[in-house]
Amino acid sequence: MEAHRKFSEWAVSQGVEINGIAAHRFPGRGLGIIAQRNFEAGETIVVVPISALRTAQTVPKRISRAIGKITVHGLLAAELTLDTTLDHALWSDVLPTREDIAETMPLMWDSSLQSLLPEASKVTVSKLKSKLSLDWAAVSKAFPDISYDDYLYHWLIINTRTFYFLIPKAKKRPPHLDCLAQSPFADYFNHAAHGCKVAFDDTGYEISTDRPYEKGSEIYISYGNHSNDLLLAEYGFILEENHWDEITLDSYIVPMLSEKQKLHLEEAGFLGKYILDKEVVCHRTQVVLRIFCLPIRRWKRFVDGLDDGDADQAVVDISLLSILQQYENDATKMLASLPNINSGLPSQREILSRRWKQIHNLLQATIKRMQK
Numbered sequence: 001m002e003a004h005r006k007f008s009e010w011a012v013s014q015g016v017e018i019n020g021i022a023a024h025r026f027p028g029r030g031l032g033i034i035a036q037r038n039f040e041a042g043e044t045i046v047v048v049p050i051s052a053l054r055t056a057q058t059v060p061k062r063i064s065r066a067i068g069k070i071t072v073h074g075l076l077a078a079e080l081t082l083d084t085t086l087d088h089a090l091w092s093d094v095l096p097t098r099e100d101i102a103e104t105m106p107l108m109w110d111s112s113l114q115s116l117l118p119e120a121s122k123v124t125v126s127k128l129k130s131k132l133s134l135d136w137a138a139v140s141k142a143f144p145d146i147s148y149d150d151y152l153y154h155w156l157i158i159n160t161r162t163f164y165f166l167i168p169k170a171k172k173r174p175p176h177l178d179c180l181a182q183s184p185f186a187d188y189f190n191h192a193a194h195g196c197k198v199a200f201d202d203t204g205y206e207i208s209t210d211r212p213y214e215k216g217s218e219i220y221i222s223y224g225n226h227s228n229d230l231l232l233a234e235y236g237f238i239l240e241e242n243h244w245d246e247i248t249l250d251s252y253i254v255p256m257l258s259e260k261q262k263l264h265l266e267e268a269g270f271l272g273k274y275i276l277d278k279e280v281v282c283h284r285t286q287v288v289l290r291i292f293c294l295p296i297r298r299w300k301r302f303v304d305g306l307d308d309g310d311a312d313q314a315v316v317d318i319s320l321l322s323i324l325q326q327y328e329n330d331a332t333k334m335l336a337s338l339p340n341i342n343s344g345l346p347s348q349r350e351i352l353s354r355r356w357k358q359i360h361n362l363l364q365a366t367i368k369r370m371q372k
């Protein structure tokens with residue numbers, strides 16, 4: 001923990017305020033933040049001034065000018081890859097290792113294991129790959145000596161440990177998901193579905209406790225209202241208890257649609273993103289399922305809110321039940337096949353199994369509820 005102590009001291013020298021907490025290793029979660037005393041709700045535990053952040057603005061001009069047009073994500077990753085300054089070495093010393101990243105991040109898994117990811121994770125990994133490949137094209141053109149592996153590692157570091165950041169008073173803003181900054185020490189916080197309050201303004205970040213914490217307990221922030229499929233793809237872990245968990249039914253429903261039905265749905269803004277969570281089947285799913293069993297005029301009345309759809313609910317539920325049973329069957333087969341798979345690492349197969357078990361449980365519980 002010496003490297004973490006030194007880095008924390010350096011962070012304080014950069015103006016970061018750290019109140020009663022420290023970096024600590026938690027089994028299965030790498031480093032995180034531990035309470036060194038009891039806390040009430042509403043106590044400020046970290047303040048990071050804007051001057052301590054690494055943002056698109058702090059990247060040396062020799063790097064940003066050479067690269068030209070690129071995402072903030074890609075630019076920060078380039079700086080991290082090229083950085084040899086002593087100050088930042090203390091920060092680099094406390095980052096997860098290349099082995100950690102290669103083990104946990106599905107983007108780096110063997111392709112045969114990637115193909116076993118749940119659908120929503122697969123979609124996210126594929127989006128990440130497209131983003132990475134554009135960033136890499138820009139960076140490798142400007143800095144041909146950088147190795148792809150080096151860049152990939154730093155790109156994933158940026159992916160997993162940046163905060164939402166808006167340049168104060170900036171006229172032009174990057175797209176929402178690319179408003180990023182690296183925040184020293186604050187990037188030790190692990191994620192929970194509900195966590196401390198993270199406030200951001202022109203002066204920087206302030207993190208305060210959302211509830212009382214006992215000395216010795218881990219203190220979390222929330223990275224967003226993310227499902228486990230998204231957490232797995234973007235951050236390389238899943239939660240056991242996740243209030244925001246949900247699964248997508250797209251790969252079961254979309255192939256059942258005719259081209260004409262897809263057109264109707266597209267026009268109405270209801271093509272895709274059919275979601276099931278612990279409590280409800282989303283309204284989009286209610287809409288798409290009705291297109292299978294209603295004349296198009298009546299379907300449109302439901303879409304426009306002129307018909308509450310109650311009269312058709314029983315027929316819709318039969319169609320939904322059949323889809324869920326098919327999905328549950330596939331999840332059962334996946335769970336049976338995973339122990340026979342040898343590719344990848346045991347920890348990667350283990351997290352896949354845990355996730356498929358969660359999906360299976362969610363489907364089973366919904367089916368049971370519907371059959372009551």
Ligand SMILES: C[S@@+](CC[C@H](N)C(=O)[O-])C[C@H]1O[C@@H](n2cnc3c(N)ncnc32)[C@H](O)[C@@H]1O
Nearest residue numbers: 028029030031160161187188189190191235237
């Ligand atoms: C912002 S960093 C947090 C610090 C990190 N744990 C470390 O060791 O440096 C985000 C990464 O922490 C890990 N992480 C965050 N929350 C987690 C959780 N609840 N369970 C397991 N791993 C978690 C994941 O590897 C994620 O990509």
